[in-house]
Amino acid sequence: MAQIAKLETKAEITNPPAKVYDLLKYNLNKFVNLFPQVFKSIKLIEGEEGHAGNVKIVEYVIGKAMSAKVKTEEINDEERSMIMRVVEGEVLQLYPTFLCKISVSDGFVNWSIEFEKTKDSTPKPDAYAQVHSHVTKLMDLYLLTN
Template sequence: MAICGKISVEVAIKVEASKFFHILAKELHNIQNICERVHGANLHEGDDWHHPDSVKHWTCLIDGKAITCKEKIEAIDEEKKSLSYKLFDGDVGLNYKVFKVNVQVTETNNNEGALVKWSVEYEKINEDVKTPYAYLEYYEKGTKEIDDHLLKA
């Protein structure tokens, strides 16, 4: 069984790429009010939710279990509408030495919505740890909830 890997999922959304990306890049603090699997989020270190030096503390429902972790933005590319996050500590830190989440939002060719691609790069602490497919399901469901929220706004 592989200890390191990369898995990904693409989700088609109805809103335009810039609106969806704006939520992730500028309004991340609102995710807990939009996504039912996010049970809590707070700014752990720093003054700004969207600054790369800031650390957020999350409590989420993954695979039917409440998990905690800290998250830090590693890179933001406004032009490419992409973000990279590092997750660590809490339940994530107990199972993974490395856990990076990348997201990129791109317009579709017909400009009717967008595609959101989530990728998780990981290194398990040992072979007994599950491949984090449940995290991809979490991101997929959250993407649909954000899309629905933005369509209603």
Template sequence: MKMRESDSIERRFELKYCSAEKLYGFLRNHLGDLVNMFPDVYKTIEVVEGQTFCAGSVVHFQYHLGDEVVSEKWLIKVVDDATKCIIFEAVEGDMLNYYKMLRAKMEAFNGRSNKIGESFGKWTVEFEKAYENVPKPKTHMDLFVEMSKAIDAYYLSNN
């Protein structure tokens, strides 16, 4: 049986307390603040190539993924303010032992009437397994969605 070249998983989640612009803006402008907000998860988030969190920059993340601490460098491939979309791609680190390619895309969408509670976010994780028995990167997806929901809840207490 031949492995597929690449695959993806996606998950959509409701924004209960903030707008699509606020979620996108936080990830675009305050990504490094996750270390202070969630010290049990994120140990390091720092730009190691480039000036800021922008397209073309490389960010070093050290964080808990399940029971292990992983260290990875992710290239910020796309930052699109018009569509509220950010795409990251793993370029170095622990996960590349399991995946030939690992890419994460976050999109934020407003509901029809643009009211809080109608907006939502969506993460898509695209991957290519290095070996056939490697699982889908569900733990990454869980981390991205839970972090996004926590950012959403942050706006409840800081409005």
């Protein structure tokens, strides 16, 4: 059995943590307009926005156009954190386990990707970590003016 690995990214924010967390929790679909070069579509297909158990179809471009069915497994408002798992999509061909944990604190958004490689030669999902960092910076700038 392959081992679960972790890749972490910490990105600075200047907005209040609650404002950033609310955007991530309730308005992820805004990423399509904010980051059209990466996110092509984000559609809620099951459950309710902002609640654990919801499922979204995300169409995105990281190297190539892909899609993923993503389930929000956990939301912890006290810690301002969420856990989302990819349950279907191309990324699972390289990483049969792909889980993203997001936590927002004073001055930072912490992104953690837990993944399992299909084989030892499979590269780490560094491109996803880079996108998380870039998206956080642009999201922070957007929230400063909105």
